[in-house]
Amino acid sequence: MNMRKYALAASLAAIGLSFTLTAPVHAQAKGKQAQEQFFPVLVYRTGAYAPNGAPWANGFVDYIKLVNATGGINGVKATFEECETGYATDRSVECYERLKNKGGGATAFQSLSTGATFALTEKAPVDKIPLITAGYGRSESANGAVFTWNFPLLGTYWVGADVLIQHLAKKEGGFDKLKGKKIALVYHDSPYGKEPIPLLQERARMHGFELSLLPVAHPGVEQKSTWLQIRQNRPDYVLLWGWGVMNSTSLKEAQATGYPREKMYGIWWAGAEPDVKDVGEGAKGYSALTLQHGAEPNAKVVKDILAQVHAKGQGTGPKDEVGSVLYMRGLISAMLGVEGVKRAQERYGKGKTMTGEQTRWGLENLDLDQKKLDGLGFAGVMRPVQTSCLDHMGSSWVRVHTWDGSKWNFSSDWYQADDKVIRPMVMLTSARYAEEKKITPRTPEQCKQ
Amino acid sequence: MIYRENGQFKTSYAADQQIFPILQDRWAILGILVFAFVAVPLLADEYMFRAILIPFLILSLAALGVNLLVGYCGQITLGAGAFMAVGAYAAYNFFIRVDGMPLIGALLLGGFTSAAVGVVFGVPSLRVRGLYLAVATLAAQFFWDWAFLRIKWFTNYSSSGSVSVSNLSLFGFPVESPTEKYLFCLAVLVVFALLAKNMTRGAIGRQWMAIRDMDVAAEVIGIRPMYAKLSAFAVSSFFLGVAGGLWGFVHLGAWEPAAFSLDRSFQLLFMVIIGGLGSIMGSFFGAAFIVILPIFLNQMLPWLGDLVGVSISTAGVSHAEIMIFGALIVFFLIVEPHGIARLWSTAKEKLRLWPFPH
Numbered sequence: 001m002n003m004r005k006y007a008l009a010a011s012l013a014a015i016g017l018s019f020t021l022t023a024p025v026h027a028q029a030k031g032k033q034a035q036e037q038f039f040p041v042l043v044y045r046t047g048a049y050a051p052n053g054a055p056w057a058n059g060f061v062d063y064i065k066l067v068n069a070t071g072g073i074n075g076v077k078a079t080f081e082e083c084e085t086g087y088a089t090d091r092s093v094e095c096y097e098r099l100k101n102k103g104g105g106a107t108a109f110q111s112l113s114t115g116a117t118f119a120l121t122e123k124a125p126v127d128k129i130p131l132i133t134a135g136y137g138r139s140e141s142a143n144g145a146v147f148t149w150n151f152p153l154l155g156t157y158w159v160g161a162d163v164l165i166q167h168l169a170k171k172e173g174g175f176d177k178l179k180g181k182k183i184a185l186v187y188h189d190s191p192y193g194k195e196p197i198p199l200l201q202e203r204a205r206m207h208g209f210e211l212s213l214l215p216v217a218h219p220g221v222e223q224k225s226t227w228l229q230i231r232q233n234r235p236d237y238v239l240l241w242g243w244g245v246m247n248s249t250s251l252k253e254a255q256a257t258g259y260p261r262e263k264m265y266g267i268w269w270a271g272a273e274p275d276v277k278d279v280g281e282g283a284k285g286y287s288a289l290t291l292q293h294g295a296e297p298n299a300k301v302v303k304d305i306l307a308q309v310h311a312k313g314q315g316t317g318p319k320d321e322v323g324s325v326l327y328m329r330g331l332i333s334a335m336l337g338v339e340g341v342k343r344a345q346e347r348y349g350k351g352k353t354m355t356g357e358q359t360r361w362g363l364e365n366l367d368l369d370q371k372k373l374d375g376l377g378f379a380g381v382m383r384p385v386q387t388s389c390l391d392h393m394g395s396s397w398v399r400v401h402t403w404d405g406s407k408w409n410f411s412s413d414w415y416q417a418d419d420k421v422i423r424p425m426v427m428l429t430s431a432r433y434a435e436e437k438k439i440t441p442r443t444p445e446q447c448k449q
Numbered sequence: 450m451i452y453r454e455n456g457q458f459k460t461s462y463a464a465d466q467q468i469f470p471i472l473q474d475r476w477a478i479l480g481i482l483v484f485a486f487v488a489v490p491l492l493a494d495e496y497m498f499r500a501i502l503i504p505f506l507i508l509s510l511a512a513l514g515v516n517l518l519v520g521y522c523g524q525i526t527l528g529a530g531a532f533m534a535v536g537a538y539a540a541y542n543f544f545i546r547v548d549g550m551p552l553i554g555a556l557l558l559g560g561f562t563s564a565a566v567g568v569v570f571g572v573p574s575l576r577v578r579g580l581y582l583a584v585a586t587l588a589a590q591f592f593w594d595w596a597f598l599r600i601k602w603f604t605n606y607s608s609s610g611s612v613s614v615s616n617l618s619l620f621g622f623p624v625e626s627p628t629e630k631y632l633f634c635l636a637v638l639v640v641f642a643l644l645a646k647n648m649t650r651g652a653i654g655r656q657w658m659a660i661r662d663m664d665v666a667a668e669v670i671g672i673r674p675m676y677a678k679l680s681a682f683a684v685s686s687f688f689l690g691v692a693g694g695l696w697g698f699v700h701l702g703a704w705e706p707a708a709f710s711l712d713r714s715f716q717l718l719f720m721v722i723i724g725g726l727g728s729i730m731g732s733f734f735g736a737a738f739i740v741i742l743p744i745f746l747n748q749m750l751p752w753l754g755d756l757v758g759v760s761i762s763t764a765g766v767s768h769a770e771i772m773i774f775g776a777l778i779v780f781f782l783i784v785e786p787h788g789i790a791r792l793w794s795t796a797k798e799k800l801r802l803w804p805f806p807h
Contacts, residue, residue, distance in 0.1 A: 045764035046771075054764070082763040084747070089708055090504070093701065094744060097500040115705050118611040122702035126625070189598060191611045191705050215598070218707070436545070437615055 038103025048219035049244035058317030059330025092116035140429035161196035187241035220246025247275035272325035297323035301377030389447030498627035514688025520727035522681035523661030528589030534709035536690025537697035567686025613703030725790025
C-alpha cells in the first residue's frame with residue numbers, strides 16, 4: 001500500500017518533469033533541416049463534427065503530399081503537422097501556440113472554425129502569421145486594410161447569404177416577388193451560424209421578406225421544437241446554416257414534418273456528402289451553395305492525387321472519398337496556402353523558405369488566373385481569384401448544387417455576391433472593429449510595401 | 450528526517466496560528482513562489498506560457514472558487530461556467546463602455562457583478578441541497594448561456610456574438626507578451642489564493658464548514674445558514690468571475706459564450722473532486738491534472754509512437770488521449786477518493802516518519 005502511494009506520487013512528478021523536458025527538445029529536432037515550408041493543419045477528426053472535419057483534413061494533407069511529389073514549392077519541401085482541435089476554441093488556441101514556431105515557423109494558419117478564427121484574429125498580427133479562412137471566418141475581414149492578416153479567400157458567409165437570396169429571387173422571378181415571403185434561417189447557434197444574420201436582415205429590409213431566426217444548439221441533434229415552429233409558420237424557404245450532424249438531422253426532421261426539401265437551401269458547409277448520405281432519398285431535392293467547387297471526382301488535380309499519392313500508398317484517407325465536396329474544400333484550402341507561398345517567392349526569392357510575413361504579401365497579391373488554375377489541375381473546379389489590399393476575399397463566385405439521392409449535381413449558373421450590398425457592410429463593421437481596437441487602416445501607399 | 454518539525458517551538462499565538470506552522474513548509478512555499486516569479490519567466494518558452502501555464506493559472510483560480518463553494522460549504526454547483534461567463538462579459542462591458550477603465554478595475558467589477566449574480570442564483574440553496582441544488586444551479590448555466598447568445602447589448606451588438614479585447618495594460622505597463630500575461634495571472638492568483646486560505650481559516654470559513662458537515666447542528670449553535678450559504682456563493686462567484694475575466698481578456702483575447710459552456714462547469718467540478726474537496730492545494734492539483742494532462746498525452750503519444758516506430762494518426766492520438774484520461778480519473782478516484790491533495794498530505798505524513806514509515 002505504502003509503496004503504491006509512493007509510486008503514484010513519483011509517477012505524477014515524473015509526468016510533470018518529463019513534460020517540461022521533452023516538449024522543447026521535440027520541437028527543436030524538426031526545425032533543423034533547411035528549405036522547408038511548414039504548414040500547420042488544425043483539424044477535427046474526432047468529436048461531433050468529425051465526419052465533416054476528416055475529409056477536409058485528408059484533402060488538405062493530400063494536396064501537400066502532391067506538391068512534394070511534384071517537386072515541392074519551387075524546390076522547397078512542404079512539411080505539415082496536424083493538431084486535433086475537436087472544434088473547441090481553447091484547444092485550437094493551444095494547437096496554434098504549439099505549431100506556430102515549429103518547422104522554422106508556420107506559413108499560415110487555417111482555423112477551420114469561426115470561433116477559433118475570432119480568437120486567432122487577435123493573435124495573428126502579433127505573431128505575424130497570416131490566417132486563411134477559405135469560405136468561413138469573419139465576414140468583415142474581407143477588408144484587408146483593417147484585417148491585415150486575415151484572408152477569407154473565395155467567400156464569406158455574407159457572400160453565401162447574399163447569393164442565396166439572389167437565387168431565391170431568381171426562382172421567384174425577381175426581387176420584388178420576395179415581398180411578403182417568409183424565409184426561415186435554421187442556424188447552428190455559434191459565431192458560425194450567426195454570421196449571415198446581419199446580411200439577411202439587410203436584405204429583408206430591402207426586399208420586404210419576413211425573416212425568422214431559428215437557432216439550434218450545439219451539436220444540433222435536438223431540433224424537434226425548431227421544426228415544430230417551421231410546421232406552424234410554414235415559411236416559403238428554409239435556409240440551413242448547419243454543420244456536421246446538425247445538417248442530416250435537419251433533413252430528417254424536414255422529412256418527418258413533411259417540409260419540401262426543394263425549398264431548403266444550405267450554406268456550403270451544409271452541402272457535402274456526409275450531410276445527406278445518411279438521409280439518402282429523403283434529402284432528394286435539397287440544394288446547397290458551393291464554394292466555387294462541388295464534388296469533383298473528374299478534376300485533373302484529383303486524378304493527379306490518385307495517381308501520385310494514393311497509388312503509391314501515401315493517401316491520407318479512404319480512396320473513394322477523394323474528390324468529395326469537403327475533400328475538395330481541404331484541397332483548395334491547401335492550394336491557396338501553397339500558391340500564396342509561390343507568389344511570395346516571386347518577390348522574395350524562388351526556392352527559399354518564406355516567412356509568415358512574406359507569405360502574407362503573397363496572399364495579398366495573389367493572382368490566380370484561369371491559365372494558372374488550369375495548369376494546377378483546377379480546370380472546371382474554380383474560377384480566378386485575385387486579391388488586393390482592400391479585398392482579401394479575392395472572388396465571390398458561387399454555384400448551387402442539388403442532391404439527387406445519390407450525388408450532388410450543379411443546378412444553377414455562377415452567381416456573384418452583390419458588392420453594392422456587401423461592401424458597405426464590410427466597411428462599416430471593419431471600421432467599428434478598427435475603432436474598438438485602435439487600428440489605423442492601412443493607406444494605399446502602405447499597402448504597396 | 451528531512452521533513453520533521455522537531456525542535457521548532459511555537460512561543461506565541463501568532464506562531465501557532467500562521468498558515469504554514471512548519472518551517473520546511475514556509476521555505477518550500479517561498480521557494481515555489483521565487484521559482485514561479487523569477488525562474489519560470491526565464492526558463493519557459495512562449496508555448497509553455499500561452500498554452501499551458503496561463504490556462505493552468507486561470508483555471509486554478511476558478512477551481513479555487515468552486516472549491517470554496519463545493520468543498521468548503523458543501524453546496525454542489527453546476528453553474529461555475531456561467532459565473533465565469535458573467536464575470537467575463539461584465540468585465541468586457543465595463544471595459545469598453547466606461548472610458549479609461551483600467552484592466553484591474555474591469556476585472557474586479559466583473560467579479561463583483563458575478564458575485565451579485567451568484568447570490569441570486571444561490572437563493573435556492575436555502576431550500577434544496579445536494580443533487581437537487583446541483584440541478585437548480587444548472588438553471589444559471591442555461592440562463593446565462595441563453596442571455597449572452599441572445600441579448601445583443603451584452604456583446605456590444607457584435608454580429609456573431611463573439612467579443613474581443615486587446616491593448617491591455619496595468620498601471621501603464623502593457624500586459625501583452627506571454628511573460629507579462631503570465632506574471633499578471635500569477636500575481637492575481639497568489640493574492641486570491643492567500644485570500645481564500647485566510648478566509649477558510651477564519652470565522653467565515655468555519656461557518657461554511659459547519660454548514661457543510663451538518664447544517665442543522667450548525668444552525669443550533671448559532672450559525673445563520675442564509676448568511677453562510679449566500680456568502681459562500683458570493684465569494685465563490687467572485688473568484689469565478691475574476692477567473693472568467695482573465696480567461697477572456699488575458700488567455701483567449703476573443704471569446705464567445707461557448708468558452709464558458711456546461712462543459713466548463715463540469716470540468717471545474719471534476720477539478721475540485723479529483724484535486725481534493727475542501728483543500729486549497731487540491732484546487733491546484735485538480736487544475737493541473739485536467740489542464741495539463743490531456744495536452745501532455747496528446748504530445749506524448751506520437752512521440753512514444755515514434756520511439757517504437759509506429760506512427761499514430763491524429764484521430765488515434767485524440768481517442769487514446771480521451772481513453773487514458775478517463776481511465777486515470779477512475780484510477781485516482783478508486784485509489785484515493787479524497788483526491789490528489791490527500792495523496793499529497795499522506796506523502797507528507799510518510800516523510801515525517803521517514804525512513805521508517807508505516
